[in-house]
Amino acid sequence: MRKDKNKEKNIDKTLSRLSSNGNAPTYFFALLLLLFFLAIRLLTIVSRSDAAFGFADMKVPMSTLTGVFSSVSHMCIFCIVVLYGKVGYFTSLGLLLLQFPMQLNNIFVNHSPSTIPGVFLNLMTIVVMTLLYRNNVRINKYQERLRNQAVTDTLTRLPNRFACTELVNDLVKRGGKFALVSIDFNNFKSINDTFGHEMGNDVLREIARRLRTAADSGSTGTHDFVTRQGGDEFSLVIRDYSSEDQLLDSIRFYEKELARPMSITDCELYMTASFGYTEFPTDADNTDMLFTCADAAMYEVKRTNSSTNRIRRFTPDLMNNTERTLDIECKLRLxxxxxxxxxxxxxxxxxxxxxxxxxxxxxxxxxxxxxxxxxxxxxxxxxxxxxxxxxxxxxxxxxxxxxxxxxxxxxxxxxxxxxxxxxxxxxxxxxxxxxxxxxxxxxxxxxxxxxxxxxxxxxxxxxxxxxxxxxxxxxxxxxxxxxxxxxxxxxxxxxxxxxxxxxxxxxxxxxxxxxxxxxxxxxxxxxxxxxxxxxxxxxxxxxxxxxxxxxxxxxxxxxxxxxxxxxxxxxxxxxxxxx
Missing domain, CATH: 3.20.20.450 (EAL domain)
Structure with a gap:
């Protein structure tokens, strides 16, 4: 995969969108900080005021509002911690710690014991928000694990079919040209039958490693995304090719990498794969049809069992599957x-x-x-x-x-x-x-x-x-x-x-x-x-x-x-x- 940061961000954005809602907007963070400082300022004013205001035929001292503004300031602290994670926690911790010198000055220099409850309240707030932050960290880690499980194949650690589908959906919406390649390994079942499923899993991991390394190398000159669909089926999403010749060269590069002998637990294995590919929007104009077309081309390669040409582009004649043809015919007649x-x-x-x-x-x-x-x-x-x-x-x-x-x-x-x-x-x-x-x-x-x-x-x-x-x-x-x-x-x-x-x-x-x-x-x-x-x-x-x-x-x-x-x-x- 070429080191193209902007395009990598597009893929990361596609995957992260599947489970994470992200932090609240930055402007809300600024609004909470503003509200916090306003509450602290008003708290300072009313705590020192001897004035009173009328309420329901009563004279209420201004100092009675200290509890209100104190509650507002601590509400802001908890909101910042909950909504903004690590940044929010350390920001809140800093805000509270900065209050201690002023509070201690009021107690020991100005001889104002009324500040003592505020010191204990801040200490308790720090304890509570620390517990809250640690709990949120555990929850976020669990959510991240669920996210990875949703988009990652557990055996090979490659993105899975769901991740590939989401990416293709996004690319279709953007409308740019790209190719979807379906890869299936020939006679893979015989490895499981002969050497056992653990050996088969080792082969799949080695296949995934080679595909990932080939994509990351940038040798193809294209921008490639590798996924495992399931079993011995893998997919490539290839972009940024200037011609079909370059696209074919890119697919041949993967074919060559996978054809090299594999040394698995003292056994040397030779693998061949069938490649079928289709292009958006030339061959199909939606996600489902792209996968259908790529699979149809790949299965045609497997059907012909050619030893010289294992790469096939989708063509409309490959849609001659009887069931699908009958379905389309009925819908067309209707x-x-x-x-x-x-x-x-x-x-x-x-x-x-x-x-x-x-x-x-x-x-x-x-x-x-x-x-x-x-x-x-x-x-x-x-x-x-x-x-x-x-x-x-x-x-x-x-x-x-x-x-x-x-x-x-x-x-x-x-x-x-x-x-x-x-x-x-x-x-x-x-x-x-x-x-x-x-x-x-x-x-x-x-x-x-x-x-x-x-x-x-x-x-x-x-x-x-x-x-x-x-x-x-x-x-x-x-x-x-x-x-x-x-x-x-x-x-x-x-x-x-x-x-x-x-x-x-x-x-x-x-x-x-x-x-x-x-x-x-x-x-x-x-x-x-x-x-x-x-x-x-x-x-x-x-x-x-x-x-x-x-x-x-x-x-x-x-x-x-x-x-x-x-x-x-x-x-x-x-x-x-x-x-």
């Missing part, structure tokens, strides 16, 4: 039936930060109101043949909304909608699309259909005819995820597209080396040669933005300037841009 599949709009900008338009993105909520990741329900929709209905639902609702925005603002912006290859190839697609455009009143010239590069391989001739028909209607065509497929330039040249979308994976790697940058520059050049506009997806930082600007990219889409927005927020953005 959502489509109840028309609760909805859309968000991610803004697209030119390089001068002028709004080009929006991409409509499908969204769906679970029955409990939580979001279901598009990376989960879109593959299920494609697999079970519901993607057409999802496409139409998003297209119809977003087109209706967009038409209203255009009428209100007169903005010259474009609505971009994804259409699956399967849906595009349907014979009634064009008629269906025309009906939606006419019903919603959306100008065809302000609609853009996004198709994937794979269409040029799967059904080039039929796709070309369909695209020509769309162009004849005045609709724009964007080729999505360009560079990830294997289409030839001759096919590309024959397609009457308007826009190339460079896949996020290339943008992520673009600044890792000159060749990666030149690859993106080449795509942009190809697009311009063919009179296509070029937009880069997944732009997240200024370095990427400046690089794209320097190599002639036309438009960008990504978190740096705009996350997916609900319709209301999208409308506000359009109005802001119009001003």
């Amino acid at each position: 959502a489509l039936e109840n028309e609760t599949v909805f859309f968000n709009l991610q803004p697209q900008f030119d390089m001068e930060h002028r709004l080009r338009g929006f991409e409509a993105l499908a969204r769906m909520k679970d029955t409990d109101g939580s979001m279901i990741s598009p990376g989960e329900f879109i593959p299920v929709a494609e697999k079970v043949g519901l993607i057409d209905k999802v496409d139409i639902c998003v297209l119809k609702n977003s087109a209706r909304f967009f038409s209203e925005i255009l009428k209100k603002t007169g903005a010259d912006i474009t609505l971009s909608v994804n259409i699956s290859v399967r849906h595009l190839m349907k014979t009634d697609f064009l008629a269906e699309l025309k009906a939606i455009i006419e019903e919603c009143g959306l100008p065809a010239s302000q609609l853009e259909i996004e198709i994937t590069e794979s269409i040029m391989i799967e059904s080039a001739d039929k796709a070309l005819q369909c695209i020509n028909d769309l162009k004849a209607m005045g609709i724009k065509i964007a080729i999505d995820d360009f560079g990830t497929g294997y289409s030839s330039l001759s096919y590309l040249n024959s397609f009457p597209a308007d826009l190339l979308k460079i896949d996020k994976s290339f943008i992520d790697k673009m600044n890792t080396g000159d060749s990666a940058k030149q690859y993106v520059a080449a795509i942009i050049s190809i697009g311009h040669i063919m009179n296509f506009g070029v937009i880069s997806e997944g732009v997240e930082d200024m370095e990427q933005l400046e690089t794209l600007r320097s190599i002639g990219c036309d438009f960008i889409q990504g978190y740096i300037w705009g996350r997916p927005l609900d319709p209301e927020a999208a409308e506000k953005l359009v109005l802001t841009q119009k001003q």
